Structure formats: structure tokens, C-alpha cells
Amino acid sequence: MLLYATKLPENWLMKRLWVAMAVFAAGLSTAHAEDILIGAIYPLSGNASQIGVDAQAAVGVMSDIINTDHAAIPMLLGKGGGLPHMHGAHIKVIFADHQNDPQKARAEAERLITQEHVVALIGSYTSATAATISQVAERYEVPYMAMDNSSPSLSQRGLKWFFRTSPHDEMFTQGMFDFYKAIGEKTGHPVKTVSLFYEDSIFGSDSSNVQKKLAAAAGIKVVADIKYRANSPSLSAEAQRLKSADADVVMPSSYTSDAILLMRSDNEIGYHPTIMAQSAGFAENSFLTSVGTLADGVMSRSSFALDAVKSRPAIPAVNAMFRARANKDLNDNTSRQIVAVQTLADAIDRAGSSKPEDIRAALTKTDIPGDQTIMPLKGVKFDSTGQNTEATPVIQQISGGAYHTIYPFDIAVQAPVWNVGK
Numbered sequence: 001m002l003l004y005a006t007k008l009p010e011n012w013l014m015k016r017l018w019v020a021m022a023v024f025a026a027g028l029s030t031a032h033a034e035d036i037l038i039g040a041i042y043p044l045s046g047n048a049s050q051i052g053v054d055a056q057a058a059v060g061v062m063s064d065i066i067n068t069d070h071a072a073i074p075m076l077l078g079k080g081g082g083l084p085h086m087h088g089a090h091i092k093v094i095f096a097d098h099q100n101d102p103q104k105a106r107a108e109a110e111r112l113i114t115q116e117h118v119v120a121l122i123g124s125y126t127s128a129t130a131a132t133i134s135q136v137a138e139r140y141e142v143p144y145m146a147m148d149n150s151s152p153s154l155s156q157r158g159l160k161w162f163f164r165t166s167p168h169d170e171m172f173t174q175g176m177f178d179f180y181k182a183i184g185e186k187t188g189h190p191v192k193t194v195s196l197f198y199e200d201s202i203f204g205s206d207s208s209n210v211q212k213k214l215a216a217a218a219g220i221k222v223v224a225d226i227k228y229r230a231n232s233p234s235l236s237a238e239a240q241r242l243k244s245a246d247a248d249v250v251m252p253s254s255y256t257s258d259a260i261l262l263m264r265s266d267n268e269i270g271y272h273p274t275i276m277a278q279s280a281g282f283a284e285n286s287f288l289t290s291v292g293t294l295a296d297g298v299m300s301r302s303s304f305a306l307d308a309v310k311s312r313p314a315i316p317a318v319n320a321m322f323r324a325r326a327n328k329d330l331n332d333n334t335s336r337q338i339v340a341v342q343t344l345a346d347a348i349d350r351a352g353s354s355k356p357e358d359i360r361a362a363l364t365k366t367d368i369p370g371d372q373t374i375m376p377l378k379g380v381k382f383d384s385t386g387q388n389t390e391a392t393p394v395i396q397q398i399s400g401g402a403y404h405t406i407y408p409f410d411i412a413v414q415a416p417v418w419n420v421g422k
Contacts, residue, residue, distance in 0.1 A: 035089070035090050035091070035092035036083075036086070036090070036091050036092065036348060036354050037092055037093075037094060037116060037118045037119060038091055038093045038094070038118055038119065038120050038341075039093075039094050039096065039109070039113070039116060039120070039121045039122070040055065040056075040059055040094065040095045040123055041095075041096045041097075041098050041108050041109060041112070041121065041123040041129065041133055042095060042096075042097070042123055042124060042125060043097065043099055043125060043126075044056075044095065044096075044097035044099075045097055046099050046100055047100070047257055048100050048125065048126075050256075050286055051125050051284070051333070052095070052097065054285075054326055054328075054333070054334050055125070055147075055333075055334070055337050057322060057325040057326040057334070058330070058334040058335075058337040058338050058341075059093050059095075059122075059337060059341055060093075061321045061322050061325060061338060062337075062338045062341040062342055062345070063090075063092075063093060063341070064321065065077065065078060065080060065321070065342075066080065066090070066091055067081075067082055067090040067091065068081075071317075073314050073318065074314050075314035075318070075342070075372050075373060075374065076342060076346055076368055076372040076373070077342060077349070078314060083348060083349040084349060085349045085350065085352045086348065086354075089354075091341075091345050091348070093341075094116050096108035096109075096111070096112055098123070098124060098129050098133075100126060100129070102128045102129050102131065102132040105123070105132050105133050106132040106135070106136055109121055109137065110136050110140075113136070113137075113142055114140075118142070119142065119143075119348070119354045119355070120145065120348075120356065120359060121133060121136075121137050121142060121143070121144045122144070122341065122344065123144075123146070123147060123149075124147075124149060125148055125149070126149070126255070127149045127150065127151035127153075127154060127201065127202045128201045128202050128203070130146050130149035130151070130154055131154065131202060134146070134154065134157075134161070134162045137161050137162070138159050138160065138161050138162070141161060141356060141357065142161060142356045143161050143344070143356060143359050143360050143363060144161055144162055144163070145163050145164070145341075146162065146165075147165070147166070147336055147337045147341070148166065148336045148340075149164065150166070150168050150169045150172065150207075150278075150279075150280075151168065151169060151202050151203055151206040151207075152168040152206055152210065153202065153206055155168060155386055158385075159385075159386065161356075161360060161386075162385075162386040163343075163382055163388075164386060165336065165339050165340045165380055165388045165391065166303045166336045166375075166377075166388065167303055167377075167388075167391040167392070169203075169206055169207045169210050170210045171391060171392075171393060172278065172279070172301040172393050173207070173210045173211055173301070174214060175301050175392075175393040175395060176276055176301055176395065177214045177215075177217075177218050177220075179276075179395045179407045180218065180220070182407065182408075183407075183416060183418055183420075186409075187420075187421075189420045189421030189422065190420075190421070191220055191248045191249050191420060192221065192248055193220065193221045193222075193223045193245075193247040193248045193249075194211070194215055194220055194221075194247050195222070195223055195224035195226070195242050195245045195249075195250045195251065196208050196211055196212070196225050196253075197224075197228070197242060197252040197253070197262070198226070198227055198253040198254070198278075199227075199228060199230040199253065199255065199258055200227055200228065200229055200230055201230055203255075203280070204227065204230075204253045205227075207253035207278050208225070208227070208253065211251055223245045223246075223247045224241060224242060224245035224247060226238050226241055226242065230255065230258060231255075231257055232258065234265075235265045236265050238262075239262070239265035239266050239268070239269055239271060242266070242271065243266075243269055243271040247273070248420045249273070249275070249276050250275050250276075251275075251276050251277070251278070252275065252278065252282070253278040253280065254278075254280060254281050255280050255281040256280075256286055256287055257281070258281060259277070259280070259281035259287050260287055260291055263291045263294045263295065264291065264294070274418075274419055274420055275297070275298045275299060276299045276300070276301075276395075277300040277301075278300070278301065279300050279302055279332045282300050283300060283302065283331045283332040283333055283403075284331065284333070285331065288398070288402070289401075296399055296400075297398065297419070299395060299396065299397045299406070299416075300332070300397075300398075300403070301393045301394070301395055302394050302396045303335065303375055303376075303377065303391065303393055304330065304331065304332045304336065304374070304375050305394050305405040305411070306319065306329055306330060306331075306402075306403070307404060307405055308376050308405065308411060311371060311376065311411070312370075312371065312373070312374050312375070312376065314374050315330075315374050318330070319374075322338075335374055336375070339373045339374065339380070342373065343363075343368060343380050344363075346366070347359050347362040348362070350365070363382060364382060366380055366382055367379065367380070367381050368380040370390065376392065376394055376411065377390055377391045378390040378392050394408065395407035395416075397416055397417060399414075399417070
């Protein structure tokens with residue numbers, strides 16, 4: 001064999017070596033450029049399917065911003081071309097349908113991890129589904145990024161693999177009561193009484209508990225405490241109870257179909273209260289189009305302000321991309337989805353790895369300035385529970401079929417319409 005080799009041309013071994021090196025290098029390049037798989041779990045069918053459709057559009061927008069070549073957008077990972085520290089690797093999001101069922105959410109989370117081999121999970125709109133998804137993520141030691149789940153209890157269970165970029169309902173509700181104090185001082189018409197109206201899942205229960213606590217601390221009396229069954233066919237009786245209580249402000253915690261039904265039920269009995277909503281269904285475009293002018297004057301807490309373009313210069317470009325996909329503007333929910341994907345992708349990029357344990361370690365070290373996102377938060381920085389401590393809400397009010405920022409007053413684009421005490 002050795003004798004045979006010596007009779008070959010002198011450059012034969014060198015040529016074979018160069019070919020082998022080229023093949024090896026090409027293989028390395030291909031490996032580094034493989035898609036990084038992320039699992040997203042949302043309602044894609046049933047009465048909340050539009051939420052899932054909008055989430056697909058929002059996640060698609062942030063994926064395009066990260067993966068594709070385009071004019072630079074003034075935000076973190078806004079230059080495109082893939083993840084810079086991962087040799088241009090792309091993120092690929094695989095969607096699954098939880099149908100608004102916590103047990104289906106649990107099963108889909110497990111399938112995405114064990115069969116699709118995703119490196120992280122994102123989701124999921126309802127806090128009830130987030131509770132089961134995050135338990136699966138904890139068991140398999142895969143990060144779960146709660147994109148739009150707001151129940152405070154989700155980050156109070158001692159989970160190691162749970163992260164949330166947006167405020168939870170205690171933070172959101174504190175913003176509401178800060179507004180009540182400020183608007184009372186500004187107008188001389190303070191809030192003295194509130195009615196609580198909330199659906200019967202973890203979202204509604206947690207929201208109402210926080211509202212009761214903060215109302216007591218502010219010296220505001222709760223004159224009605226109404227818990228109702230989610231997706232009820234009628235809210236007529238509940239509307240009558242709200243009218244009888246006649247609080248200064250009604251504070252609903254409801255998903256879309258219930259929010260629409262509440263507004264119509266109130267209108268049918270001639271009741272037009274001042275409303276401060278816990279976002280959710282009240283933030284959806286389908287709510288605005290379904291109730292029309294009945295929504296004028298409705299207020300809601302929000303983690304997003306479409307009109308905050310001076311302090312968040314990426315908003316116009318990102319919103320234009322979303323409109324091209326969804327034929328509507330970004331809202332409180334879809335903006336949170338974009339920032340959550342951005343944050344997770346940044347952690348993957350900084351980790352330089354697709355291993356879940358490396359991603360988790362990078363998430364714990366996250367420190368993103370607020371102006372590198374599209375949201376009016378101070379930034380993104382997680383505490384030991386996985387909650388973003390820099391998440392700061394705003395208060396918005398509907399007029400002309402759209403939400404406008406009214407608080408904090410220093411970033412407001414218009415003055416509040418305030419009918420309390422008049």
C-alpha cells in the first residue's frame with residue numbers, strides 16, 4: 001500500500017487534504033447556520049383563535065427583523081441577517097394550538113420539547129395555559145418566556161425556567177391606582193368607589209385580588225365584587241348589578257368575547273360607566289370594531305403606546321411590518337409578543353449556543369435598555385423569579401376607535417376625558 005502511494009502524483013495527498021478540509025469547513029458552516037427552533041403555544045382555533053392568528057403575525061415580524069436582510073431598524077437585533085454571534089443562524093418558531101385548554105397546552109408543550117426538539121417555549125395569552133406550560137418547561141429544563149401572561153402568581157412559584165418581559169397585573173394595577181391619585185389631584189374629582197368585574201380563571205381571580213388590596217390601601221371603597229363565568233352567553237344580570245352599585249369606576253378583567261358582551265349589556269340598560277380595564281380583551285382590535293363608539297372613553301392599562309414614537313423610534317417600521325401581515329396596528333398584546341421574542345433571541349445570541357441551560361444563563365444576565373425595544377418600559381432585566389423588574393405600564397384611553405396615551409402625564413399625547421364626580 002505504501003509502495004502504491006509513492007507512485008501517485010506528488011500533489012495527490014495535498015489535493016485530498018484540501019478537499020477534506022473544504023468539506024469539513026462547509027459542514028461546520030452549515031451546522032452553525034442551522035435554524036434554532038422555538039415552540040409557540042397559542043389558541044389557533046375556537047373563540048380566541050384571532051389571538052393566535054395575531055400572535056403568529058407578531059412573532060413572524062420579529063423573526064423577519066432578526067433573520068432577513070433589510071434596512072436597519074433602530075432596536076436590538078434590528079440589523080437583520082440572522083443572529084450575529086451564531087454565524088447568522090435564524091430563529092424558527094413552530095406554533096401549536098392549545099385551544100384555550102390548559103391540559104391541551106400541557107400536552108403541546110411536551111410534544112414540542114420531546115418531538116420537535118425546541119430549545120425554548122413562548123406563549124400563551126391566557127394565564128391558565130401559561131401555568132401548565134411553565135410546569136412542563138420546568139420539568140424538562142427548557143426556558144419558558146411568558147409573552148403576554150399577566151397573572152402575578154405565575155412568577156411566584158419558585159420556577160427556575162420561567163421568564164416574563166412584560167408587567168404582571170400587580171404592576172399594571174399599581175399604575176391604575178397611581179393614575180387615580182394623579183387625576184384626582186389634577187381635576188379635584190378623585191375616585192372614591194370602584195366596582196370589580198372579573199372572569200373566573202386565574203387571570204380574573206389574581207387581578208381582582210390585587211385590585212382589592214390596592215383599593216384598600218388607597219382608601220377607595222369596593223362597592224361591587226362580581227365574579228362571572230368566562231364566555232357566558234349573557235351578562236345582563238351582572239350589568240344590572242353594576243348599574244345598581246353605581247361606582248365611580250368599573251374595573252373589568254375580561255377576555256375579548258366577554259368584554260364585547262359587557263359593553264353591549266351595559267348599553268342595553270342605559271348604563272355608561274367610567275371604565276378602567278385590565279387590558280386583555282379590551283385591547284383587541286375585534287373589541288374596538290365590534291362595539292364601535294360604545295368604546296369611546298374606555299381606559300385601560302397597557303404595556304405599549306403606539307404613539308410613543310419620539311422615545312421609541314423603531315415603532316413606525318415595526319408597526320408597518322405588522323400591518324402588512326395583519327392589516328391592523330400593534331396593540332398591547334402583539335407588542336409584548338414582539339419584545340418577548342426579541343429578548344429570547346438576544347439571550348440565544350449572547351449565549352452563542354442553542355443549549356437550553358446556556359440560554360437560561362444568558363436570560364438571567366439580560367439588561368436591555370428600553371429605547372432598544374418598541375415598548376415604553378424602562379428596560380428588560382429579570383429578578384430571581386424571572387420577572388422583568390423594569391416593566392412600566394401606561395394608561396390609555398379610546399377615542400375615535402383607537403387608544404391614545406393619557407398617563408404618565410409627561411408622555412401623554414392627549415388629556416384624559418374624566419367624567420368622575422361631574
